[in-house]
Amino acid sequence: MLNETRKAKEQGNTNRQLLTYYDNISSLSSDEINVFQSNNTRDAGLDNSSSSSASSTAPHFNTNENVTETQNDAHSLSSSISPPLAPAPPPLIMNESDLQIQNAVAEKLVNEKVQIEQEKEHIEQKLKDLEEREEQINKYFVDLSCKICFISLEINNKFCDDILIKLYHDAAPVTAEYFRSICIGARGFNYENSTFHYLMPNTFIKGGKVSICTPNGNRFLDKVKKERNGFIHDKIGLLSMGVDDGTTQFFITLGPAPVLNDKNVIFGEIVQGIDMLESINKNGIRVATCGDGAASDDEVGGAGATSDDQVGGAPLDKVVIYACGEKK
Structure with a gap:
């Protein structure tokens, strides 16, 4: 080389x-x-x-x-030397209208593709924001699931231990939060001084009825649209509320209670203190509400008729809720 x-x-x-x-x-x-x-x-x-x-x-x-x-x-x-370059041609003289193409398909498709990419970026960002919000909501309910509500009972003028309640914030978030908001007084009232006024032995006991009136004396129904979750009342210690009754009262099962399945939603369960309710159940009722074998809709929360061997009435024991709240 x-x-x-x-x-x-x-x-x-x-x-x-x-x-x-x-x-x-x-x-x-x-x-x-x-x-x-x-x-x-x-x-x-x-x-x-x-x-x-x-x-x-x-x-x-x-x-x-x-x-x-x-x-x-x-x-x-x-002869080996290259000839000089030819002079450049003169520029074209045209108007902008002369440069326009009637059927600029490629240009339209490119612009459309750019818009699609921008929309995809917007949707991806929106999905990211929704996922972050969903995580915040899930964290809120997870934090709630770690908290325990309580009601403190006075039975026959004797103060007893607290009943501890775990709420189903995942299965019945609206109803669980409604019950919790009353326990902690977030709605302007709570369950203090309310009673367990109705007992159907071996089936359920009901209490927590708070009378709310308007300034002119009319009864106020705290209508909260509660959800349904399909849970059934098949064991002792479950808490439920009537879906459409518009009252603050709640039920605690003392055994299987299929009479409550159709119109009540289960939102929690007792984790401590069920022995006190079992004692109340054992002592029975003061006045039986038997009649034709059906309890009234007011007492069963609109759940319907009971069987002939199911009678209910006021419990023999006097049961008052003297305190309620949330364990930290």
Whole structure:
């Protein structure tokens, strides 16, 4: 590679020397050429006595031949030089209306694609915001599920231990929060001084009825739209409320209570203190409300008729809720 580069460089030097020589020869007159030849011949004769090799290599100029050869070399060299570039064409003169394309499909599709990408980014951001909000809501209910509500009972004028209640904030969030808001007094009232006024032995006990009246004396129904979750009253210690009764009262099961399944929603369960309710259940009722074998809708929370062997009434024990709230 280096040899080829060197050869190309030497060839370029030779071409430049030939072009210079041609220019010099062209500028000489015929007399000057004869003088130049005679001088070269004399110099060659002097050098012949000292060195035959030098004489044999001395240049001998043939004017016609050298000029012709130099012209050929100059012609070949000039032919290798690129011609000058053509001048740039003049600019086009057009109006903006001339540049408009009626059916610019590609441009429309590109713009539409850009809009789609922007909408996708907006939707992705919206989904991200919704997921963050959902996490906040879930955290709120998780925090609530760690809290325990309580009601403190006075039975036959004797203060007893608290009944602790775990609320189903995941399965019945509206009803659970409604019960909790009353326990902590967030609605302007609570369950204090309310009673457990109705007992259906081995089935349920009901209490927490708070009478709320307007300033003109009319009864106020605290209507909160409670949800349904499909849970059934199949064991002791479950808490439920009537879905549509519009009152603050609640039920605690003392055993299976299918009579409550249709119109009540289960929102919690007792985790401590069920033994006190079992004692009340064992002592029975003061006045039976049997009649034709059906308890009134007011007492059963609109749950409907009971079987013939299910009778209910006021419990024999006097049961008052003297305090309520939430365990921290």
